[in-house]
Amino acid sequence: MSRQPSSFVLGRGEVARRPSTPAIPTAPVSVAGVAPRSQVDIVRTAQRELRNPDEYTREISRLWREAQQSFLAIGRYLVQAKRKLAHGEFQKLVEASLPFGRQTAYELRMIAEAVDGGRIPEPKLPQAASVAYQLATLKPDDLAAANQEGLVRPDLRRPEIIAWKRKRLRRSSAVNHEALARRRVWLAEFIRRHEHELEKARRELAELDEARGNRLIINGGAEEQD
Structure with a gap:
C-alpha cells in the first residue's frame, strides 16, 4: 500500500526568503454586459508618476495630439461612409449605431473635408475638435484672414x-x-x-x-x- 505524500509546509523564515511568484495575468472580465478593455487600451490610458512641469507638458501634449489624430480619422471615415453607403444608411448609422449624434458627426466631417480639401493644412489643425470646427466653417476670405493673422495653428484655443x-x-x-x-x-x-x-x-x-x-x-x- 503506497503512502500519500505529506503536505509540505514552509516555516516563517523560509517564507520570507522565498521569492515571490509573479501574479498570473487574468483576462479582463466583462461586467454588466460591458465589453472588457483590451490590454492596449489599458496601457494607453495608464498613468505614471511624473516629476516636473516639462514632463507633464510633454505627456499631456502627446495625448492631446493623439486625440487630434483620432477625431480627424473619425471624420474621414464619416466622409467615406456618407459617400459609399446607400441612401438612408448613413443617417441610420449615425443615429442608431455611433456613440455620438448627428451634430458631432457633421462637425467631424466638416473638419476632415477642410483638411483633405486643402483649406486647413493638417500640421496646422487645432488639437481640439470644437476649435478645428470653428476654423473649418469659416468662409474662404475669413479663413485666409485668420491664417494671415496667425490663428490657424495647433494650439489655437476656443x-x-x-x-x-x-x-x-x-x-x-x-x-x-x-x-x-x-x-x-x-x-x-x-x-x-x-x-x-x-x-x-x-x-x-x-x-x-x-x-x-x-x-x-x-x-x-x-x-x-x-
Whole structure:
C-alpha cells in the first residue's frame, strides 16, 4: 500500500526568503454586459508618476495630439461612409449605431473635408475638435484672414477664435454700414439728377404736343377754306 505524500509546509523564515511568484495575468472580465478593455487600451490610458512641469507638458501634449489624430480619422471615415453607403444608411448609422449624434458627426466631417480639401493644412489643425470646427466653417476670405493673422495653428484655443470671429463680424458690419451709407447717397443723387432730367423731358414733351396740336388746327382750318 503506497503512502500519500505529506503536505509540505514552509516555516516563517523560509517564507520570507522565498521569492515571490509573479501574479498570473487574468483576462479582463466583462461586467454588466460591458465589453472588457483590451490590454492596449489599458496601457494607453495608464498613468505614471511624473516629476516636473516639462514632463507633464510633454505627456499631456502627446495625448492631446493623439486625440487630434483620432477625431480627424473619425471624420474621414464619416466622409467615406456618407459617400459609399446607400441612401438612408448613413443617417441610420449615425443615429442608431455611433456613440455620438448627428451634430458631432457633421462637425467631424466638416473638419476632415477642410483638411483633405486643402483649406486647413493638417500640421496646422487645432488639437481640439470644437476649435478645428470653428476654423473649418469659416468662409474662404475669413479663413485666409485668420491664417494671415496667425490663428490657424495647433494650439489655437476656443475663446481666441470666438473673440476673433466676433471682432471680424463687428468690423465687417461697420464696413457694410459705410458701404450702405455711400450707396444711399449715390442713389439719392441719382434720383435727384434723373428727376431733373425727367422734368425737362416732360416739359419738352408738353411743348411738342402743344406745337403738334396747333399745327393740326391750322392745317384743318386751311383745308376747310379750300
